[in-house]
Structures are given as structure tokens and as C-alpha cells.
Amino acid sequence: MTETASLRRAARRYRLEFGGAMAAYALTVLGTSLWIDANPGSSARLPVALLPVIPVVLVVVAAVRFFRSQDELLRRRQVEALAFAFVGTALAVITYGFFETVGFPRLSAWWTWGTMAILWCVGTFVSSRRYG
Amino acid sequence: MKNLLRVLRTERGWSQLDLAEQLGVSRQTVNALETERYDPSLPLAMRIARLFERPVESLFFLDEDAT
Structure with missing residues (x-):
């Protein structure tokens, strides 16, 4: 166990x-x-x-x-991972929005969730490494 | 913060899982406390102190006080 x-x-x-x-x-x-x-x-x-x-x-x-x-540590790890995903997604979406103004293709809103999910996984990994 | 958790746990012959069960936290949390990567909340620190029958301030130290 x-x-x-x-x-x-x-x-x-x-x-x-x-x-x-x-x-x-x-x-x-x-x-x-x-x-x-x-x-x-x-x-x-x-x-x-x-x-x-x-x-x-x-x-x-x-x-x-x-x-x-x-428990409190596992919740903290998740909150940190979600914060990482939230900020990372905001940066990615805003940045790509400017790309669109110079001719990049408009993307589906589904990409927002996909980006956030990937960054959530990355954030969970980083946070779990931080606290051991 | 520094703490004496690992010393006191091993003195009693408990595993990390034994201590986690008694504190109502995960084994990962006990490990993070022992490796001093995580400082407990005040309620958890008080539960730890009660379990080991010691004052909180004799279990946890500020880094500058431990030297």
C-alpha cells in the first residue's frame, strides 16, 4: 500500500x-x-x-x-497546477489572437480547452516535483 | 521551516503510511513534511503536536532558529 x-x-x-x-x-x-x-x-x-x-x-x-x-497539500498542488494552466492558456490565447490579426487561420474554441488540459498536466507534473 | 517529524516517527517505529493514517492526510504529505518541502497549516501542525504529545514550537522551527 x-x-x-x-x-x-x-x-x-x-x-x-x-x-x-x-x-x-x-x-x-x-x-x-x-x-x-x-x-x-x-x-x-x-x-x-x-x-x-x-x-x-x-x-x-x-x-x-x-x-x-x-488533503491540504494535494489540494494546493492542484490549485497551483490549475493556476499554471489558467495563466498559460490566457497567454497562449491572447498571443494567438494577435497572430490572427496578421493572417494566421482562425482556430476553433476547442483549442482553448485542449491547451488548458495540456498545461494542466504540465502544471500537475511541475507541482508534484516541487513538493516531492 | 525545519521539523523533527522524521525523527519522532522513526523513534516510534511508524511508517510514513502509519503516520498519514493517524493524521488523516496522504503519505505524500507526510513525505513532503519530512523532507521540509511543505509547511503544514496551523490545524495540521497542531494535530501533529497533539499526536506526538509535544508543543508545536518544539516540533517546528524557523530556518534561522535551527542553526
């Missing part, structure tokens, strides 16, 4: 909640994409297109519950 029983329980619960929410996300993305393609003129396209947001909210709920189950 490398970690306490309560943390192992919290991690197991998070894996279950996260895995379930991501499975629901994959199913709703697939289902709504097929439905939208099959119903090009429907007025329900927007609400249907938004359905995958529901499992994303469940992922957020699982992440918040997991965060709150952590």
Missing part, C-alpha cells in the same frame, strides 16, 4: 464516477452526431447538440468531489 485507505477509496470513487461520465459523454456525442446528421432541418438541433454537456457537468462534479476529498 502506498497511500492511505481514505485516499484510495476517494480515488476509486473518482475513477468510477469519471469513467461513467466519460462513457455517457462518448455515447451522447455519438448519438447526437448521428441524429443531427439525419435531421438537417430540425429545430431541435441546438438542444440535441448540447446534450453532451450534461455528462461533462457530471465529470466536473466528480472532479470537484475528488478535489474536496484530498
Whole structure:
């Protein structure tokens, strides 16, 4: 055993909640994409297109519950990682915005999340190294 | 800050995991405390002091006081 029983329980619960929410996300993305393609003129396209947001909210709920189950150092590490991702994403997005003014292609908003996710991982690694 | 956590833990024959369970924190936190990479919050410092039955100020020292 490398970690306490309560943390192992919290991690197991998070894996279950996260895995379930991501499975629901994959199913709703697939289902709504097929439905939208099959119903090009429907007025329900927007609400249907938004359905995958529901499992994303469940992922957020699982992440918040997991965060709150952590002790003070693990929470600090996560806050530092999130701050790193927030600032890094802001710099990247603002910088690329200026690139666009001189002709670089306009990028999808999805890139913002992708950038933040990558920087969150980098920040988590840096923070975990810092505190050992 | 400096601290005596590792000394007191090993005196009692506890592993880092044993101490973490008793303090209600992660083993990683005990390790970060022992290697002095992380200073505990006041509530955690007081829990540590209570567990080892010593005053907080005899467990934790400012760097300049440890020399």
C-alpha cells in the first residue's frame, strides 16, 4: 500500500464516477452526431447538440468531489497546477489572437480547452516535483 | 521551516503510511513534511503536536532558529 485507505477509496470513487461520465459523454456525442446528421432541418438541433454537456457537468462534479476529498497539500498542488494552466492558456490565447490579426487561420474554441488540459498536466507534473 | 517529524516517527517505529493514517492526510504529505518541502497549516501542525504529545514550537522551527 502506498497511500492511505481514505485516499484510495476517494480515488476509486473518482475513477468510477469519471469513467461513467466519460462513457455517457462518448455515447451522447455519438448519438447526437448521428441524429443531427439525419435531421438537417430540425429545430431541435441546438438542444440535441448540447446534450453532451450534461455528462461533462457530471465529470466536473466528480472532479470537484475528488478535489474536496484530498488533503491540504494535494489540494494546493492542484490549485497551483490549475493556476499554471489558467495563466498559460490566457497567454497562449491572447498571443494567438494577435497572430490572427496578421493572417494566421482562425482556430476553433476547442483549442482553448485542449491547451488548458495540456498545461494542466504540465502544471500537475511541475507541482508534484516541487513538493516531492 | 525545519521539523523533527522524521525523527519522532522513526523513534516510534511508524511508517510514513502509519503516520498519514493517524493524521488523516496522504503519505505524500507526510513525505513532503519530512523532507521540509511543505509547511503544514496551523490545524495540521497542531494535530501533529497533539499526536506526538509535544508543543508545536518544539516540533517546528524557523530556518534561522535551527542553526
